[in-house]
Amino acid sequence: MYKFQSLKDHVYNYIAQQILEGNLLPDEKINENKICQELDISRTPVREALIQLASENVLENVPRKGFVLRKLDSREAAEIYEVVGVLDGYAATLACGKLSEKTLKDxxxxxxxxxxxxxxxxYEMYYKQQEIFHQLYLVECGNDTLIDSLIKLKNKFMTKNYNLNHIMDLENVLQETNDEHKVMLDLFRSNKNSELEHYIRSVHWDPTKSDTEVTN
Incomplete structure (x- = not known):
C-alpha cells in the first residue's frame, strides 16, 4: 500500500541522504536555512525532521550551536548491532518462504x-546495493512497525567512517560481509528459518564487528 510522505519525512530522507553521501560530517552544524532553500519549503518541517533525527540519536542539539551530526562510540555501536541482529533476524524469518523466485534472483x-x-x-555503490539487498526481504516480512524500527536503528550508522588502516583491510571486510549475504540467500532459498535467524543475529550482525563501522 502506498504510504503518504509528509514534508517532514521528505526532509528527513533528504538529510539522511546527505549524511550517507558524506556531505555532512560528525560535529558539523546542520544549516537549516540551506535546507529550506534547496527544498523550497518552510522552516517548520525542517525543524520537525531535525528533532526526529535528534530523538533517534543521529543528530545532537548543542546549546548555542544548533543541530550537529553525532559520531557513534564503540559501545553504542555494539549495542545497536545486538538489537538490529535480533530484529533483522526476526524480519528474515517472517519473510522466509514468501520470497518469489524473481525476488531471490534480484x-x-x-x-x-x-x-x-x-x-x-x-564503496558508495556497495552501500547502495547492499541497502537494496536487505530491502528486498524486509518488505516481505509484513510488519511495518518492525521495518520502521530497523530503518531508524540502521540510520544511526549513516556516518560511515571507513577508517581502517589500509584500503585492503576495507576491501576484505566488505568481501566478508558480502560472502555473508551469499549464505543468507542460500538459507532463504532452502527455507531454513531457524538457521537464517541465528546466522543473521550471531554472524551478520555480530557486535564484535561494529568497530569497523561498515554498514551491513
Whole structure:
C-alpha cells in the first residue's frame, strides 16, 4: 500500500541522504536555512525532521550551536548491532518462504553487483546495493512497525567512517560481509528459518564487528 510522505519525512530522507553521501560530517552544524532553500519549503518541517533525527540519536542539539551530526562510540555501536541482529533476524524469518523466485534472483543480482563494487573500489555503490539487498526481504516480512524500527536503528550508522588502516583491510571486510549475504540467500532459498535467524543475529550482525563501522 502506498504510504503518504509528509514534508517532514521528505526532509528527513533528504538529510539522511546527505549524511550517507558524506556531505555532512560528525560535529558539523546542520544549516537549516540551506535546507529550506534547496527544498523550497518552510522552516517548520525542517525543524520537525531535525528533532526526529535528534530523538533517534543521529543528530545532537548543542546549546548555542544548533543541530550537529553525532559520531557513534564503540559501545553504542555494539549495542545497536545486538538489537538490529535480533530484529533483522526476526524480519528474515517472517519473510522466509514468501520470497518469489524473481525476488531471490534480484537478491543474487545485487550480491554480484556488490562483488563488482568491492573489486572496483566503489564503496558508495556497495552501500547502495547492499541497502537494496536487505530491502528486498524486509518488505516481505509484513510488519511495518518492525521495518520502521530497523530503518531508524540502521540510520544511526549513516556516518560511515571507513577508517581502517589500509584500503585492503576495507576491501576484505566488505568481501566478508558480502560472502555473508551469499549464505543468507542460500538459507532463504532452502527455507531454513531457524538457521537464517541465528546466522543473521550471531554472524551478520555480530557486535564484535561494529568497530569497523561498515554498514551491513
Amino acid at each position: 537478491m543474487e543480482f545485487y550480491i554480484e553487483s556488490m562483488d563488482l563494487a568491492i573489486h572496483s573500489g566503489n
